[in-house]
Amino acid sequence: MRAFTYQRASSAAEAAAAVARAPGAKFIAGGTNLLDLMKLEIETPVHLVDVNGLGLDKIEGTPDGGLRIGALARNTDLASDMRVRRDYAVLSRALLAGASAQLRNKATTAGNLLQRTRCPYFYDTNQACNKRRPGSGCSAVGGFSRQHAIIGASAACIATFPSDMAVAMRLLDASVETVRPDGSTRVIPIADFHHLPGNTPHIENALVAGELITAVTLPRPLGGTHLYRKVRDRTSYAFALVSVAAVIQPDGRGRVALGGVAHKPWRVEAAEAALPQGAAAVSARLLAGAAPTHENEFKITLAKRTLAAVLAEAKKG
Numbered sequence: 217m218r219a220f221t222y223q224r225a226s227s228a229a230e231a232a233a234a235v236a237r238a239p240g241a242k243f244i245a246g247g248t249n250l251l252d253l254m255k256l257e258i259e260t261p262v263h264l265v266d267v268n269g270l271g272l273d274k275i276e277g278t279p280d281g282g283l284r285i286g287a288l289a290r291n292t293d294l295a296s297d298m299r300v301r302r303d304y305a306v307l308s309r310a311l312l313a314g315a316s317a318q319l320r321n322k323a324t325t326a327g328n329l330l331q332r333t334r335c336p337y338f339y340d341t342n343q344a345c346n347k348r349r350p351g352s353g354c355s356a357v358g359g360f361s362r363q364h365a366i367i368g369a370s371a372a373c374i375a376t377f378p379s380d381m382a383v384a385m386r387l388l389d390a391s392v393e394t395v396r397p398d399g400s401t402r403v404i405p406i407a408d409f410h411h412l413p414g415n416t417p418h419i420e421n422a423l424v425a426g427e428l429i430t431a432v433t434l435p436r437p438l439g440g441t442h443l444y445r446k447v448r449d450r451t452s453y454a455f456a457l458v459s460v461a462a463v464i465q466p467d468g469r470g471r472v473a474l475g476g477v478a479h480k481p482w483r484v485e486a487a488e489a490a491l492p493q494g495a496a497a498v499s500a501r502l503l504a505g506a507a508p509t510h511e512n513e514f515k516i517t518l519a520k521r522t523l524a525a526v527l528a529e530a531k532k533g
């Protein structure tokens with residue numbers, strides 16, 4: 217690990233300004249992703265700004281009947297919050313499908329949204345990787361690509377985004393609240409938060425340098441049946457090959473989103489219009505344009521079957 221300086225911030229605005237001031241500085245929250253990347257020298261921040269003391273860990277109701285989740289709320293606390301379990305159960309289920317209990321105790325809401333891909337070539341500094349070093353090439357294209365994206369990828373990067381939580385948040389139309397280094401705030405719809413790789417796979421989200429996530433808000437509850445099914449190589453403690461988040465209403469209408477298949481949580485609102493026609497019709501629209509490699513074309517079948525299983529389960533109520 218390279219040497220770095222460290223400070224504890226005492227306000228959100230101070231934290232944002234401190235990261236913007238020092239080129240290569242980073243926020244640290246739970247540290248469960250960032251510290252691993254620093255040990256491998258994939259991330260080499262010269263300065264760390266600790267945001268754990270900012271009181272951003274509250275989960276509270278909003279005036280319009282939704283929920284505001286502090287950026288530092290731990291994954292364990294969010295998954296076990298009674299309002300989340302009752303009104304946003306898909307989020308609770310997605311969180312509990314992720315990582316391990318120990319990791320969830322440390323991992324935060326913002327850190328989870330900003331975790332980096334688990335592409336093995338990204339983690340190997342001997343390999344070319346456009347995400348790690350822009351312009352160096354992509355070892356996964358033509359390489360071992362079993363875990364990689366089947367949709368929304370580019371010639372520059374075929375990585376997937378590994379978060380379970382974010383798939384549920386995308387389904388629920390969450391918004392990301394931030395403060396920028398000049399003290400101004402903004403709200404980013406989660407649909408616009410994560411980027412597809414295109415020619416700039418190193419630019420993974422809509423944040424500017426020094427922009428601090430302060431909270432994630434959820435709109436009013438949707439009702440319906442909430443399901444999250446994650447398919448992985450081991451029963452637990454593994455990232456998704458494919459996951460399906462769904463909120464299905466008694467009349468068969470609803471929402472679906474996929475994880476493990478793209479560089480961002482994959483939701484196609486137009487596909488949801490086909491829900492009354494059944495899983496095959498939804499899958500056809502959701503996965504239109506999919507371009508798997510020969511090693512991961514199984515994900516298409518897996519996504520279709522997992523979606524069908526989730527919709528069948530939803531029918532039981």
Ligand SMILES: Cc1cc2nc3c(=O)[nH]c(=O)nc-3n(C[C@H](O)[C@H](O)[C@H](O)COP(=O)(O)OP(=O)(O)OC[C@H]3O[C@@H](n4cnc5c(N)ncnc54)[C@H](O)[C@@H]3O)c2cc1C
Pocket residue numbers: 242243244245246247248249250251252267287288313314315316319322323324325326327328329330331378379380381427428429430453454455456
């Ligand atoms: C072995 C292992 C298994 C895992 N399995 C899963 C899994 O199955 N599913 C899953 O979804 N996740 C999984 N994870 C990932 C885990 O959920 C993330 O590491 C965790 O959510 C990151 O949160 P953190 O608070 O520790 O982030 P950190 O590591 O502290 O930070 C991550 C990034 O976010 C930035 N950041 C943190 N807070 C803010 C903020 N408020 N504003 C702006 N930037 C910020 C940091 O600068 C850093 O770039 C696993 C992790 C490990 C180590």
Ligand code: SF4
Pocket residue numbers: 333335336337338344345346347348353354355356357372373374375417
């Ligand atoms: S898929 Fe993306 S993260 Fe993986 S090696 Fe290629 S550029 Fe890097």
